[in-house]
Amino acid sequence: MSAVSGEVNVRVAVRVRPLLPREKLEGEESCVRVVDQCQLVIGRERAFTFDHAFGARNTQQELYNACVRPLIDALFEGYNATVFAYGQTSAGKTYTMGTCNQEDLLPEERGVIPRAVADLYATVRAKQRQHSAGSVAGSRHEFRVTVKVTYIEIYREEIRDLLDSDRTDIRLREDDQGNTILCGASETLCPTEDDLLACLETGSAARVTGATQMNEASSRSHCVFCVTVTQEWTDKLSAGAQQQLQSATPAVRVLLCQLIRAIILIAMIGTDFQPVEKWTVTEKGCGHSCL
Ligand SMILES: Nc1ncnc2c1ncn2[C@@H]1O[C@H](COP(=O)(O)OP(=O)(O)OP(=O)(O)O)[C@@H](O)[C@H]1O
Known part of the structure; x- marks a missing residue:
């Protein structure tokens, strides 16, 4: 997030969801209070401070505006971004x-x-x-954007491609610079917003779900929705501008025809009854690359 706030690379928000009708019927009461925009109190006196704290009355729009909207602008400036939801079953990850x-x-x-x-x-x-x-004096720039999506889930020790179930050999590898690379997953080109939303819908429907004691429609896997945006500027220069370009230094020429590649990685972590030490794939994929 340094691109956005100029302060820190990781910001943490907490969200308290409202009690569900079933919980109210069972007489449950909330033991958590959000006392201001950054702090919540558990019980009477245990206070915890976060970058943002959202209570039961805060809307999806408020959470999005505060935590995610600035990342979209940063994406177009060439920064990578990750949004990572974490919490126990029925905490509200899927909803959020x-x-x-x-x-x-x-x-x-x-x-x-x-x-x-x-x-x-x-x-x-x-x-x-x-x-x-x-808008650039003396030249016309052709601007091209390509959007691609990869949507996978990690269920037990297996990575599944939620957009192409035929792909079975998907692996996590590390490159020589220590970056975690996902190999073998499909990348779907999405020229329009509807294309990308269709991928979200089909992929989400293909996820492994099951009932837990707290959530009838619990997602039983961890999932990663990864959108890659490539921006390209192609120069269509006027004769005058072309002449200027001929005499420009190499650095200026590069500036006139630049390519920025950025990626937004939106990850979600569910919980399962597997002991944590068995989740080696998950630890490597999410623990190292997302945060
Ligand atoms: N902020 C909220 N406002 C209203 N309802 C919410 C909110 N957050 C969650 N819920 C509701 O709570 C229930 C559980 O939420 P959700 O399925 O998102 O949990 P989860 O953390 O994804 O659980 P799991 O890990 O088991 O998949 C759902 O019925 C959801 O609609």
Whole structure:
């Protein structure tokens, strides 16, 4: 997040969901209070401070605006971003991230991923308009954006491609610089917002679910929704600008035809009854590369 706030690379938000109707019927009461925008209190006096604290009344929009919206702008400046939801079963990860069935939801209930997708394509459209208006004096720049998505889940020791079930040999490897690389997963090209949302929907429907004592429709896997955005500027220079370019230094020439590649990685962690030490794939994939 350094691109956004200029302060820190990782920011942590906590969200307290409202009690569910079933919990209210069973007479449960909340023992957690959000006391201001950054702090919550458990019981009477155990206070914890976060970068953001959201209570039962805070909306999806408020959470998105505070935690995720700035990352979309940073993405177009060439930064990578990760949004990572973590919590016990029924804490509200699926709801917050927006990987549940979207048809059942009111528009204001849409989660982080559909909102991020909408903002991403709105930014692309705005940039394309700006570039087709020939905003750079003496030249016309052609601006091209490519959006691709990979959607996988990690269930027990296996990585499954949620967008192409025929792919079975998906592996996590480490390159010579220590980066974690996902090999063998499909990358789907998404020219439009609807294409990307369709991938979110089909992939989410293919996830492993089951019932836990606290959540009837519990996601039993960890999942990673990864959107890669490539921006390209191709120069269509006027004769005058071409002449200028000939005499420009190599550094300026590079600036006039640049390519920025950025990636937004939205990850979600579920919980399962497996002992933690058995989740080696998960530890490597999420613990090292996402945070
Ligand atoms: N902020 C919220 N406002 C209203 N309802 C919510 C909120 N957060 C979660 N819920 C509801 O709580 C229930 C459990 O949430 P959810 O399925 O997102 O949990 P989860 O953390 O993904 O659980 P699991 O790890 O078992 O998959 C769902 O019925 C969901 O609609």
